[in-house]
Amino acid sequence: MTARFASLKARRALTLYGLLLTPTVFLAFFFLGPLSIMMVYTFLTPGLYGGVEWVFSHLNYGRILGWADTRYDQFDPVYISIFLRSVRLAATTVLTCLVICYPFAFWVARQPERWKNFFIFLITLPFFISLIVRLFAWVLILRPTGFLNQALLGMGVVAQPLDIIFTDMAVVIGMTYVFIPFMFLPLYSSIEKLDGSLIEASQDLGASPLQTFLRVVLPMTLPGIVGGSIIVFIPSLGNFIVPSLLGGARVVMIGNLIEQQFLSARNWPFGAALGMMVMAAVLLLLMIYVRILSREDKQAETQQPKEEETR
């Protein structure tokens, strides 16, 4: 009996290894490997004609953060300012998505069941549509000879074509349009769970609609807001497709800078160091998110017994 049990246990262990072996090797080699090499690259010296020399250098980070190789150039704060602009544009995108989606999610949550599913379908459908096609639509709309300008000129609203494409606004519009489903879904799932009786209670106790919103609705939908904001912020920050199509040469984001370093300037160590800036920002954000989550869990734990007592 024990022998049979032991062999069963061994077979189970064997199955487990069988399941995990190939994926583990693959991911160790092609996912963790590349990330580690990239980190090593940020400390190497760029070769004269592209490529790298295996000599330690801290100047890749220095060029971004404040110390430069004084033999060749002065420190230029341009990289920090492009990084900060990217953060600003990504944050603006998050805010725009949030403001646009919040009332819509509320509206959908109040529809009858069948319509609800239909609207959710309508919002997720663009996810199936190629990103490049969706961006192309906005190039057509925002160009000087584009749809918007033709319409405005035709109606006599403006006398001269508006200069919208190749501005910060065009980039924010493009990113907002592309990332709306990412914001809507988490927002919707927390708004749908909202307990109507709490809102009623708040109003019965004499709170104004604004107070009800700020003190009851907003805190209860906070998980959706924070979750949606993070998954919109991450792809916005390092984006280079949207700024290159809708921002042109005038709106350069950190993603464009990285792309240039890899594909035209061929300074890979510096490009990798710029990439680490994006990575650091994302990690920082996730750490804050985890902190908020764990604090809310604690609050929920401490509040539960109190509620019991007051009942």
Next chain:
Amino acid sequence: MKTRFRPGSFFLSAYGWLFLTFIYVPILLIVVFSFNANPVNMMIWDGFTLDWYRTIFGFPTTLNEQTLYVESTAQLYSAVLNSLTVAFLTTLVSTIFGTAVALAVARFRFRLKSFYRALMFMPMIMPDIILGIALLIFFVSFGFSLGLQTIVIGHTTFLCSYVFVVVSARLADMDESLEEASADLGADGWTTFRRVTLPMIAPGVIGGAMLAFIISMDDLVITYFISGVDSTTLPVHIYGMLRRGIKPEINAIATIMLLSSFVIASIGLYLRARKK
């Protein structure tokens, strides 16, 4: 949800429809103007034509040579073929990997479980440009020649996470006692897997595979970095076209892509509806 919290039901409804207009008008514009005969300004209607569609399929058109733009139909076709090849291979490999890890994490007890959860979570939160440059550095320093094989490897690294998440969700909903019953009745591990587990997680596996296929077909950023000169995929090809200049042919290509996206999306939703 019937509550008294209604800051103007009418305005909210109006806003809802406005929102949907904002989502769908840009897409409709592409479709409508892909039939526009005006070769100079794409946004001024000048009669109906199918010329742009004829151009991309290589049929003779009424347009003169100067207004024609499509670089080479052969290039476009090879991009489509590359995209499909990559998407099929990637879907196959990442579905197997993702399902295997999901099964291991859900059904076995082992020490590194939380490590595997984190490992499968990481590619999903990684900005794609980071993964793109990391893979490029890796492939070049280890002497891989860039081409379809590197694209398949690159896509698989992050798509097995998506399959993992979808299959894990399915496994979590599943009743484990059925597998135990099967084992108690004397079925060996493989039979239990084939006759009980697999049929039950099949919808999750298929859903994960479809998601992987769609994302692989659409991926631009990672492919952009790790595709070789002769192995561009459709999104990379179109991105290149857009950067060289906006011409009406792109409308027609985009419309065809839209149509195929809708077909794929409807198949997916049909399958999901049938499952219920």
